[in-house]
Amino acid sequence: MTTPRRPFREFDDAYDVESLRLARRVIRGLTMTMRHIVLAPGSRSAPMAYALREAEELGAITVHVRIDERSAAFTALGIAMATKSPAGVVTTSGTAAGNLLPAMMEADLSGIPLVAITADRPEEMHGTGANQTTWQQGMFAGRVRDEIHLEQGEARLEPESRDDMLAAETQVGLLLRVATGPAPGPVHLNIGFRDPLVPAAPGEGQRAGAQRWARTPFVPRRRVTDSAEQLRAEIIGSEILGGPAAQGPSVAQGSSAGTPAESPAGSPTGSPADSEASSESGAATESSAKMAGESSAESPAESAAESPAEAAARFEAELGTARTVFVMGADAPAEARELARRLGHPLLAEPSSDARWSDLGTIQGYRLILQAPEGSPASVLAGSVERVVVAGRPTLTRPVQQLIHRQDVEAVQYAPGGEAWFDHRLDRRQIHDVLALAQFAAMAPPGWQDSWTERGLAAQRLIDAALTEQEALAQGELSSVRVAQYVAETVKTPLLLGSSSVIRDVDLAAVLNRTVLGTRDDARRVYAMRGLAGIDGNLSAASGVALARSTRVTALVGDLTFLHDINALLIPSTEREPDLDIVVVNDSGGAIFDQLEHGAVGRREGQAEAVERFFGTPQTVDIEALADAYGHDYHFAEDLDSLGEGLSGLEDRVGIRIIEVRTDRSVLRDFHARLRAAAAEL
Incomplete structure (x- = not known):
């Protein structure tokens, strides 16, 4: 059970340095949904460090410090992978930010909500030869779902308005919402901080200036499933991010404005493909009910007269039969495993799919079956496969890939929410809901699961025997x-x-x-x-x-x-x-x-x-x-x-x-x- 966090208080910081005020507002936006952040040391990112210390003392977030930026990024990725929630990594400017790229690439194709928070030099220092200064806006182009750039304003005589500061929180909160949206993945927050970068000493604070935001010419190469503009319209002024806020100054957007969004299947946002994706939850619920034996609502009289068992039998009869196997890769949806069990199909499951560790039709030694010599019983069995359902992303063995791409096999990709890595131009189509998946997979013919289980057990015995023989030859090594x-x-x-x-x-x-x-x-x-x-x-x-x-x-x-x-x-x-x-x-x-x-x-x-x-x-x-x-x-x-x-x-x-x-x-x-x-x- 998660311990309730104390609310992040309103700081009375009108007379503190402006960099700290901006950092605090950024962290307020982050802590709406983020629980962990990993920080690598640096001077330009110092305002974030000081503000994070305050936030951690209030119980708003847990901070982990790492010396190496690449390790920090992968640590944050591991946190996000385990929690399925956004995790952030904070760096200073220059090559420190570049060290985040490998983790951002992994997060992109794994659909992990990793949030890169990079401190930057202010705009007037770019192009002057200033130390540790490079063009960081758009540095993760093509890898992130969205990105924004915040530019700290210069000191003015009057403090910025509350609406201006709430706009910063709102934009940051919205960025995290995109990271966990229909196509989850990494996002980038770049912040240009100006000196001074340390908190004002007691009694020596300066009156902060108005917040200034900047636009950048960066144009994204890829868009996400859901329109960030639509999300932005929904969230501006919502209570989720601390109450109504004026739209305020402009914010530089990486992949949120100007171009129509595109779904993983290549369809523009608002197209039938999006309608199909948005109705997946309902379709999945309907299909689950049918698979559980509930009759459809097409005819009340029929529904009243038909028992659940009869409805289930009728539904299964309508499916027909096919010799199908389910290939379960990393992060395969659990409903695909359950559907395979109900239809009687074998599971060829990689270790990073939860299906590998269940007793629901998982085939042992499947790799040996798929690469058995031609003419052997195992080869005949593998050769009789008619259809393949791919769930998750299988990447480990060539025999599996050869099965998926066999000319005499029809293969589909089960993608209930779309996969960042999946290219719709591949030779297999996507299926988005369980009912359509059941109709494709069909019922297994009698003995189909048993044949695979028997061959799998035999394959496992061969593997164990080969290992024992190897150890004997190696004298126990x-x-x-x-x-x-x-x-x-x-x-x-x-x-x-x-x-x-x-x-x-x-x-x-x-x-x-x-x-x-x-x-x-x-x-x-x-x-x-x-x-x-x-x-x-x-x-x-x-x-x-x-x-x-x-x-x-x-x-x-x-x-x-x-x-x-x-x-x-x-x-x-x-x-x-x-x-x-x-x-x-x-x-x-x-x-x-x-x-x-x-x-x-x-x-x-x-x-x-x-x-x-x-x-x-x-x-x-x-x-x-x-x-x-x-x-x-x-x-x-x-x-x-x-x-x-x-x-x-x-x-x-x-x-x-x-x-x-x-x-x-x-x-x-x-x-x-x-x-x-x-x-x-x-």
Whole structure:
């Protein structure tokens, strides 16, 4: 249960410096919906720092300080990912703002409401060679749902009006509303602050001047589903943002005025596509009622005469039958999983979809089934698929992508709210409501689910046997696949899976329902950054998840992912440390490339050294020494028993702990070769 926050008081700051007055009003707008903000130090952003301290003391917001801006941005992204609410990151001007770009790119394609708040030099300093001054307006063009620029006015003899200041709060509050709107995603707030940048000393305050706002020539390349102008009209003067406010001075808008909005499917706002999207909730409710056995309201007499069971049977009969599979990617909507269960279709679920951790038709070892040799029973089964429903964003395996794009398979994308990453020009259409999805998927023919379940269980037995055989050949040395399987099946905390090999190893081998956990609830959910799937920022994002959820979190990452975000371990001594266990699968380099085409090139005569140098990128970093340098606990796991000891009792620990497991990536080639050969038995 969320503790009610104390209201952000009205400051009697008419005689304080104008930069502080503006910062306070900005924060008033932010705290209407924002609970966490991450701040990186800087002088130009100092007004925000001082105002945030005041707001935190009042209980209006929680502030986290990070030294590195890129880590700060991914920490905020992790917070927003865990809470599904806006989280902000504050930086000074110059390259500090540029360090936010990777996290903004990830937030864009993942639909995460990350709010970049960048301090800027005032307009008169641009183009003069002033230090740390660059053109920041529009710097995230094409990545944000909306952006505004606020320019602090020069000191005048008379203080600004209350309406002027409320306009700042209103515009900031509206920006956050866009971030969490029908097409959620990142937004950018750029603020030009003028000196002085520190609070006035008692008795030495200056009378503040009127607020001045500026327009910019920036024209957005992309628009969002809902018109920001319409939202702006709704919210100006509303009680949500502190009472009626005059429209006041103008505000520079990034993607809110001038051009018609476009939906993810390419339709202008106000078109039939928008009408369809706006009625999704009602359609979903109607379809849920029908799937639950309620009769439609077309005929009162028919409704009165027909029992719920009869209505359900009639609805199912109208659907017909089809051999459909549901492919569940990252952030797949829960209703798609439930619909697949009701219709009797198998789920091919990636780890970052909640469907992977349920017992509702999830197929084990599905990757092995899809890549089984031609002529095998598993190949025949996969070849009989007629339709594919894609929910969320599957990104992990080529066999899944090949299934989706097969010429003899009809595929659709279930997009109840539109996806930022989805291009309507792709060869599959979008479906926006559950009823239409049910009509496309149809009922499964008898035995369809059972056939997939049987093949899946057989595939999982082959995977487990191959892992056992590999360990025997390696005289007990662990493989990265076994480590990933063990961690995913053992931890009771929320789990963040690093990009690259780790999440693919979990996808291949991990099964939850054979462990003590039963079914994975929200307290044990899996997170992954699959928007752009980079290895940067994974530890910082896990840190953000831990801070947001106020619980211990486990991150499972490879060694390069760990080293790439090592500044996530750099926590100022004055800050609360996240409760985070980082399991590092250290195979001294990039294992994933050996499973791609580059592995085959490396096996050609004279190519091994070049492939290892340019793709394997071997490293010999002493991770224990790193942990010690940053002041964090360290545990080395030499086998599964030792790994289990390191993972036990995690809920009772505090702070960051690093658990290192060393593996040999050279053995993976033989393991996967044996697995492919064994797939002929499926």
